[in-house]
Amino acid sequence: MNAVSHKQLELDVAIIGAGVGGLYALHKTRNVLGMKAEAFDDAGGVGGTWYWNRYPGCRVDTESTIYTYSFDLDMFQNWEWSERYARQPEVLNYLNAVADKHDLKRSIHFNTRIASAEWKEDEGRWLLTTTAGDTVKAKYVIEAVGLLSSSYAPQFPDQDKFKGEVLLASKWPDTAADLEGKRVGVVGTGSTGIQIITALADKVGHLHVLQRTAQWVVPLGIGPFPAETREKIKADPHGFRDWALSTAAVFGFDESTVSALEVDNEERKRVYEKAWKKGNGFSFLLETFSDIPVTAEANKTATDFIKSKIDAIVTDPEVARKLTPRDYYAKRPLAADNYYETYNRDNVTLHDVKAEPIERYTENGLIVGGKELELDVVIMATGFDAMTGNYLKIDTIGRNGVRLKDAWKNGPRAYAGMSIADFPNLLMVFGPFSPFTSQPLVHEWQVDFLCDLIEKAEQGNGIIETTREAQDDWVRVCQEGMAGTLFEVTDSWINGANIPGKPRTSMWYMGGMGNYMTEMNAIRDDNYRGFEVR
Ligand code: NA7
Numbered sequence: 001m002n003a004v005s006h007k008q009l010e011l012d013v014a015i016i017g018a019g020v021g022g023l024y025a026l027h028k029t030r031n032v033l034g035m036k037a038e039a040f041d042d043a044g045g046v047g048g049t050w051y052w053n054r055y056p057g058c059r060v061d062t063e064s065t066i067y068t069y070s071f072d073l074d075m076f077q078n079w080e081w082s083e084r085y086a087r088q089p090e091v092l093n094y095l096n097a098v099a100d101k102h103d104l105k106r107s108i109h110f111n112t113r114i115a116s117a118e119w120k121e122d123e124g125r126w127l128l129t130t131t132a133g134d135t136v137k138a139k140y141v142i143e144a145v146g147l148l149s150s151s152y153a154p155q156f157p158d159q160d161k162f163k164g165e166v167l168l169a170s171k172w173p174d175t176a177a178d179l180e181g182k183r184v185g186v187v188g189t190g191s192t193g194i195q196i197i198t199a200l201a202d203k204v205g206h207l208h209v210l211q212r213t214a215q216w217v218v219p220l221g222i223g224p225f226p227a228e229t230r231e232k233i234k235a236d237p238h239g240f241r242d243w244a245l246s247t248a249a250v251f252g253f254d255e256s257t258v259s260a261l262e263v264d265n266e267e268r269k270r271v272y273e274k275a276w277k278k279g280n281g282f283s284f285l286l287e288t289f290s291d292i293p294v295t296a297e298a299n300k301t302a303t304d305f306i307k308s309k310i311d312a313i314v315t316d317p318e319v320a321r322k323l324t325p326r327d328y329y330a331k332r333p334l335a336a337d338n339y340y341e342t343y344n345r346d347n348v349t350l351h352d353v354k355a356e357p358i359e360r361y362t363e364n365g366l367i368v369g370g371k372e373l374e375l376d377v378v379i380m381a382t383g384f385d386a387m388t389g390n391y392l393k394i395d396t397i398g399r400n401g402v403r404l405k406d407a408w409k410n411g412p413r414a415y416a417g418m419s420i421a422d423f424p425n426l427l428m429v430f431g432p433f434s435p436f437t438s439q440p441l442v443h444e445w446q447v448d449f450l451c452d453l454i455e456k457a458e459q460g461n462g463i464i465e466t467t468r469e470a471q472d473d474w475v476r477v478c479q480e481g482m483a484g485t486l487f488e489v490t491d492s493w494i495n496g497a498n499i500p501g502k503p504r505t506s507m508w509y510m511g512g513m514g515n516y517m518t519e520m521n522a523i524r525d526d527n528y529r530g531f532e533v534r
Pocket of ligand 1: 148154187188189190191192193210211212213332353358381382383384493498
């Protein structure tokens with residue numbers, strides 16, 4: 001469907017976003033509940049984050065077995081993922097196939113950005129307005145706007161003077177120049193940066209890595225899709241899905257229950273070596289021992305191990321020193337094959353831009369630490385205004401004129417990761433204070449819960465209202481849970497510290513998906529406690 005005038009559009013359900021969460025929300029509300037539901041996305045196609053992130057080396061770093069829907073049993077059992085960690089084109093292809101099979105695209109308005117949303121109390125409807133000025137009235141709004149979709153791209157002075165190209169990783173243009181043989185600078189060494197660095201090192205002329213903060217990186221373990229997992233899913237798809245959801249992080253493994261401090265050195269080394277060989281950042285952080293993200297002592301056992309790998313792999317001791325983080329291993333755990341090996345290449349130079357800052361552009365490149373670095377292309381892999389960024393881009397006005405940006409002035413407030421007091425019938429997929437997990441299966445679970453709520457509301461007056469008391473309780477529990485972890489004290493997008501001026505706060509339910517489901521099922525059994533469905 002193309003962007004057309006929506007002036008007369010009246011819907012039961014308006015869905016914002018056509019990524020993983022939005023597509024399933026559209027399928028469930030339109031195809032299963034039979035409601036008049038349509039979706040809106042400013043992208044030109046489906047896929048959300050997988051539509052935009054087309055940078056070299058982009059792939060999931062969650063196993064493809066888990067990074068999938070389960071609702072379409074045939075696709076869940078039989079989809080032929082080629083690799084253990086699917087590349088971006090394969091993920092996008094899969095999401096397109098889901099959308100096509102379930103005939104979703106005819107109900108999606110592409111190239112359409114929702115600019116504002118206002119609750120009309122007298123009508124019991126949301127009034128959405130697009131950037132083109134068209135309007136949509138909907139009884140329920142489901143925001144599936146993406147956890148990591150609102151790009152953060154700081155601009156260095158004098159960019160207009162630069163004769164080369166500046167590319168934003170998270171909005172990678174199809175028209176990007178071929179990088180072969182070029183002098184390329186990469187700013188940022190998070191998940192995105194390390195994928196780009198390892199993908200480009202043997203393709204470009206010279207790669208300059210502009211690193212502000214070193215990160216702990218373990219191998220990913222790229223390889224073919226594991227046949228034994230395929231068999232498991234084929235034999236018992238629901239059993240596999242339910243097991244994955246019952247774990248804390250929903251990454252396709254059971255988290256360890258053993259403290260890193262209760263075993264001796266030799267056993268610790270054995271466990272870490274095994275995890276290093278297997279690959280995967282979440283697995284290294286959570287499948288090895290139970291307390292790496294919790295206590296400084298346990299954390300140090302993991303960082304000592306990774307440091308020993310850096311020292312063994314990186315041949316230049318000064319480069320090894322620059323690559324060794326000073327922080328806890330308590331950011332979003334990173335994984336890429338041959339990351340540290342890359343720095344042994346003659347055509348890769350590491351710059352510590354904390355010690356020698358990026359000052360400004362020139363015609364020929366960047367001034368870094370007072371010296372000109374000649375570059376043809378600069379790639380910004382500088383991250384996202386995570387969790388709250390995309391919600392706050394929509395000027396959202398709830399009951400009694402309350403604006404979302406005011407309600408969230410000091411950090412987000414939400415109930416169960418799915419709704420907000422004073423914003424009736426505004427429902428979120430993976431909103432603030434959702435469990436800290438991988439996403440697709442959790443999106444499905446939350447959409448199913450939201451649809452149960454909608455069905456119940458449809459039996460009454462069609463109102464879903466979150467109580468302030470329930471929200472305050474939920475936020476308090478989440479904040480207490482976060483306070484017990486090293487994630488809280490380690491700067492990253494997880495706590496908002498990556499965005500200048502953003503309130504630093506916890507935004508997650510840290511109890512794990514298994515506990516989250518138990519809690520949510522109890523809420524459902526208690527007549528949807530806290531939601532006040534009328
Ligand atoms: P991240 O993990 O937030 O990483 C952003 C990187 O960009 C990080 O290394 C930052 O350094 C760096 N950065 C940000 N601003 C600057 C400036 N001004 N100068 C130099 N370097 C800068 O984002 P990603 O896109 O890699 O990953 C986000 C998530 O998306 C990922 O975890 C996956 O779940 C998907 P800093 O550490 O702030 O010093």
